[in-house]
Amino acid sequence: MNMSQTPATQLPGRAERAAAAVAISGTALEKSYRSGNVTTTVLRGLSLEIGLGELTLVSGPSGCGKSTLLSLLGGLLKPDAGRVRALGIDLWTLAARDLERFRLEHTGFVFQGFNLFSALSALEQVLLPLGYLGLDAGAARLRAEEALAEVGLSDRLAMRPAALSGGEKQRVAIARALAKQPQLLFADEPTSALDAASGQRVIEILHRIARRHNCAVLCVSHDPRLIGQSDRVLQMEDGCILTDRRQSEQKESTA
Numbered sequence: 514m515n516m517s518q519t520p521a522t523q524l525p526g527r528a529e530r531a532a533a534a535v536a537i538s539g540t541a542l543e544k545s546y547r548s549g550n551v552t553t554t555v556l557r558g559l560s561l562e563i564g565l566g567e568l569t570l571v572s573g574p575s576g577c578g579k580s581t582l583l584s585l586l587g588g589l590l591k592p593d594a595g596r597v598r599a600l601g602i603d604l605w606t607l608a609a610r611d612l613e614r615f616r617l618e619h620t621g622f623v624f625q626g627f628n629l630f631s632a633l634s635a636l637e638q639v640l641l642p643l644g645y646l647g648l649d650a651g652a653a654r655l656r657a658e659e660a661l662a663e664v665g666l667s668d669r670l671a672m673r674p675a676a677l678s679g680g681e682k683q684r685v686a687i688a689r690a691l692a693k694q695p696q697l698l699f700a701d702e703p704t705s706a707l708d709a710a711s712g713q714r715v716i717e718i719l720h721r722i723a724r725r726h727n728c729a730v731l732c733v734s735h736d737p738r739l740i741g742q743s744d745r746v747l748q749m750e751d752g753c754i755l756t757d758r759r760q761s762e763q764k765e766s767t768a
């Protein structure tokens with residue numbers, strides 16, 4: 514077989530997964546919050562790299578700085594010091610409008626609380642950001658339907674959030690992020706509000722998105738159920754990365 518004709522959709526082998534191309538790097542990140550006279554220092558010079566095509570989990574106790582780290586790497590919150598490079602771009606050197614454009618075109622976010630509009634159907638929720646991307650109505654509809662099909666919601670297109678279960682709402686939120694076809698997908702506690710079965714399904718979908726779309730999926734959570742489902746697990750405590758384990762290598766090396 515001519516290897517140069519290997520289909521682009523074929524899943525990467527162990528070697529590729531072990532050395533996933535870097536999608537985001539944070540270098541010497543520092544962040545403190547000030548409220549009144551009180552300063553809370555969350556990150557003191559943290560560095561890490563997140564790879565394309567895999568699901569990376571940052572796990573750790575409440576308050577250790579997971580959401581702060583995700584916000585810095587996703588271009589939502591400016592570090593006090595340090596650098597974030599995403600897809601080769603130094604994010605915090607961009608003008609505000611360019612950073613907004615970068616987030617629109619290359620990133621998707623999924624949060625614990627779903628952040629859906631109560632008056633919109635599942636399809637309309639997913640269509641909304643596609644309008645900002647400038648897609649025409651036909652192309653946007655096709656993409657939205659594909660994204661909702663990928664998360665198993667083809668039969669829920671017309672339903673509003675009030676008629677959806679928690680797991681279904683979260684899957685709409687994932688479809689909304691996915692439809693933009695981002696290379697970077699950020700999820701902050703995506704399963705914490707869900708029962709075990711719905712949470713399991715959500716994490717499986719995030720894992721599959723990373724592989725199928727060669728997307729960097731960064732998930733932060735204190736939910737221990739996610740640990741076994743991730744390609745790589747970073748354990749965080751008090752603003753530091755304590756351990757960095759690559760799960761697939763361990764599983765494959767014992768196979």
Ligand SMILES: Nc1ncnc2c1ncn2[C@@H]1O[C@H](COP(=O)(O)OP(=O)(O)OP(=O)(O)O)[C@@H](O)[C@H]1O
Pocket residue numbers: 546547548553555573574575576577578579580581582734735
């Ligand atoms: N806007 C803010 N103003 C002041 N302090 C803040 C702010 N946001 C976060 N903090 C503090 O920074 C620390 C880290 O918060 P962060 O939300 O990053 O933690 P976390 O690991 O995501 O926690 P959880 O698992 O509960 O979501 C906490 O002590 C928190 O109280």
Ligand SMILES: [Mg+2]
Pocket residue numbers: 579580581701702
């Ligand atoms: Mg948090």
